[in-house]
Amino acid sequence: MKLYDIAEPILKNLEVSPTLSLYINLVVNLIILGIIAYILDYVFKKILIVCLAVVAIRTKSSFDDFLVANKTAKYMAHLVPLYYISKKVPLVLDKFVYWESLFTKLVKFNIIILSILILRSILNALRDYLKLQPKYKDKPIDSYVQVIMITMWIYAFISFILILFDTTKTTLLTTFGSVSAVIILIFRDTILGFVASIQVTVNDMVRIGDWITVEKYGADGDVEEINLATVKVRNFDNTTSTIPTYSLISDSFRNWRGMINSDGRRIKRHILIKGGSVRFLKDEELEHLKRIQFISTYIDKRKQDIDKFNSSNQIDKSLSINGRNLTNLGLFRKYIQQYILSHPGINKDMLLMVRYLQPTEKGIPLEIYCFSKDKKWENYEYIMADIFDHVIASIKYFDLELFELQPAKNQDDFTL
Known part of the structure; x- marks a missing residue:
């Protein structure tokens, strides 16, 4: 006697009506089918989970560990009872054509969904594994996984409608x-x-x-x-x-990746010099400024060149504006450049300059443009602050003034 024919002879002996006998036999067969499917699911789930766990322990790769963590074996075990049910549905529902068709479609739906879940668990395991690899650590692995999953869900949706x-x-x-x-x-x-x-x-x-x-x-x-x-x-x-x-x-x-991968982080900042404090320097003032070591040699060389030019061109030096001259702002710019060149936190192999920007109503912008060796934010800020501390403190030695707003007697007005 076949497994799914157990109830039929018993019901005949009890002289149950054919219609009632048919439905009782159906219920019994569905219960038997459910019990067998549950047993298959339980057994294969245990087998696959244990086997995958053993493999994960014995192998050096962490990929199988992620398969275990994402419950891949559990989803794969569900395929066995579903496959068994799909094969036995025609036998259990052979006298219920409508329900057989509906139940078959339902099983197919479950197989498709389960296949998607298995694929998702494998992709998630692969994603977690690749994120640990230095080569793929900075790649948008989540986007790749989502694109594949959207494609698969679209395919599943189309399959649902077709079925x-x-x-x-x-x-x-x-x-x-x-x-x-x-x-x-x-x-x-x-x-x-x-x-x-x-x-x-x-x-x-x-x-x-x-x-x-x-x-x-x-x-x-x-x-x-x-x-x-x-x-x-x-x-x-x-x-x-x-x-x-x-x-x-x-x-x-x-x-900011380009900056991080480069040899330095850019410093680009300016101070504002009062235009009225800029002037030509006299010889005695140059002698005094020669005591500043960074520009001592520069002053000697430039003064020789300037004196030679003025002499050869018979320049009237009774007025400072005639001929070529050194200015306090020009020497200050040269001093800042030499100071930055000597600073240990600046990369000398990258672009370095001290330049003027377009003068404004707030004065003459003197910009420092260079690159720090250390690109870490707090260290970069320290290097830049150290430079500008010195720059601001050095202004007075060149008889220059830093621009700043001064409050007037009337609180609503400001003067320079």
Whole structure:
């Protein structure tokens, strides 16, 4: 006697009506099918989990450890009872054609979903494994996984419709073409995120760990995560900013990776010198300034060149404006340049200069442009502060004045 025919002879002996006998037999068969499926699931789950755990312990690779952590064996074990059920449904429901068709579709739905879950667990394990590898540590692995999963869910959704309505792929694609505008409208953000994620990855615009600044979203810090929809940034004040992935290709942002990978971090800052304090220097003043070691040799050489020029051109030096002359601002600029060249925190192999910017109503901007050796934020700020401490304190030795607003008698007015 077959397993699924146990109830039928018993019901005949009890002289149960054929209709009631048919339904009771169905219930009994479903219970038997459920018990067998549960036993198969339990047994194979134990076997696969134990086997994978043993393999994970004995191998050096951590990939199988992540497979265990993401419950891959558990999902794979569920396939065995589902496969068994799919084979026995025609036998159990042979006299219930409608229910057989419905139940078969339900089993197929479960197999598709379970296959997606198995794939997801494997991809998650692969993602966790690759994040530990130095080669892939800065790559947006989450975006890759999400793209694959979206593709698989789209395929699963199409399969659901094909199974549910017993239609063909051609008919389904034709229908999708008719409602494509609605689909694009509904999934606009997802589509934009998908496109942006690919462009960001292909063009290597942002990596995990990059320091980026996105003023529009108030983000200024290190990239912690890049996925299909958002980019997670840990700001330097320990807050977190979430930026739409699409904004990285539609809006402007600053990536500091080039600076970090270079040999120095740029210092570009200026001070404002009062224009009225700039003047020509007399010989006795030059003698006094020669005591400043950084420019002593420079003053001697420049004075010789200037005197030679003025003498050969018979310049009338009764007025300082005639001919060539040294100015207090020019010597101060040269002094700052020599000071920066001697500073141990500055990279001498990169661009270094002290220059004037366009004069403004607030004075003459004297800009220092150079690169610090240390790129770490706090050390960089210390080096820059150290330089400007010295620069500001040195101004008075050249009889120059730093611009600053002075409050007038009337509190609403200010004078220089």
